[in-house]
Amino acid sequence: MAVTVSIPTILRTHTGGEKSVQAAGSTVLEVIEDLEAKHGGLKERLVKDEKLHRFVNVYVNDEDVRFAGGLEASVADGDNLTILPAVAGGMR
Amino acid sequence: MLQIRRDLVDAIWAHARRDHPDEACGVVAGPEPAGPPERHIPMDNAERSPTFYRFDSMEQLKVWREMDANDEVPAVIYHSHTATEAYPSRTDVSFASEPDAHYVLVSTRVPENTEFRSFRIVDGEITEEPVEIVESYMFTHTGADDVPDRAAERD
Ligand SMILES: [Zn+2]
Numbered sequence: 319m320a321v322t323v324s325i326p327t328i329l330r331t332h333t334g335g336e337k338s339v340q341a342a343g344s345t346v347l348e349v350i351e352d353l354e355a356k357h358g359g360l361k362e363r364l365v366k367d368e369k370l371h372r373f374v375n376v377y378v379n380d381e382d383v384r385f386a387g388g389l390e391a392s393v394a395d396g397d398n399l400t401i402l403p404a405v406a407g408g409m410r
Numbered sequence: 411m412l413q414i415r416r417d418l419v420d421a422i423w424a425h426a427r428r429d430h431p432d433e434a435c436g437v438v439a440g441p442e443p444a445g446p447p448e449r450h451i452p453m454d455n456a457e458r459s460p461t462f463y464r465f466d467s468m469e470q471l472k473v474w475r476e477m478d479a480n481d482e483v484p485a486v487i488y489h490s491h492t493a494t495e496a497y498p499s500r501t502d503v504s505f506a507s508e509p510d511a512h513y514v515l516v517s518t519r520v521p522e523n524t525e526f527r528s529f530r531i532v533d534g535e536i537t538e539e540p541v542e543i544v545e546s547y548m549f550t551h552t553g554a555d556d557v558p559d560r561a562a563e564r565d
Contacts, residue, residue, distance in 0.1 A: 326507075327508065328507045328508065328509070373505060375467045375470065375471070377467075382467045382468060382471070384467070400471065402470060402471065402474055403505075403507035403508065404464065404465070404467075404505060405435070405453075405464070405465040405487060405505065406462070406463060406464035406465065406501075407433075407462070407463055407464075407498070407499060407501050407502035407505050407506075408463075408499055408501035408502070409460075409461040409494055409501075410461075410500060410501060
């Protein structure tokens, strides 16, 4: 199950500057575990308390996984997984 | 320093005033690697809230792909505060993840307010920077001196 993962600028320090890397897995979490094995340090930027970290958005193809099963969302061979920093803030 | 065209500043103010009392947010894209800001993209505040903002995730995906295809970066990421001053909050800082972006804040707390402020937010640290509003970038120096050393150490 090979997927192409787009890495945002802020996380490229973990991928040696690469914008896009290959990973394997049949769920978002498995892909993240595989990324962690190849590019240590990525997982803690993406996962907190066994959930997707609120600082990031993860998409499988054109779908925001927050609305599609979160870390358990399924991923198929040839899919694109896109990671973007969430752009947000609050008054306090 | 942030150098930005007056029409872009006006567009950001118009967006902030239109959405008041909710926070307004958006980006101004510019050519990579570091601007100048050229293309104003008002974003939906998915929270529709006077105290919180979040880019709509689907709109963000579309806009980020467009920027990628155009070799653009989010030169400016802006939002409004509608009840407090134009200064990044703790939450704003915790989410700030573009070390190369100018984080612009405006405040619509007082209608006659014209405070338009810009910050760099890197590793949780806020640095305010001066803002120069210009009519056009044509005759101004846009920071060619800021290009980082290119692998001077390499053979
Ligand atoms: Zn804020």
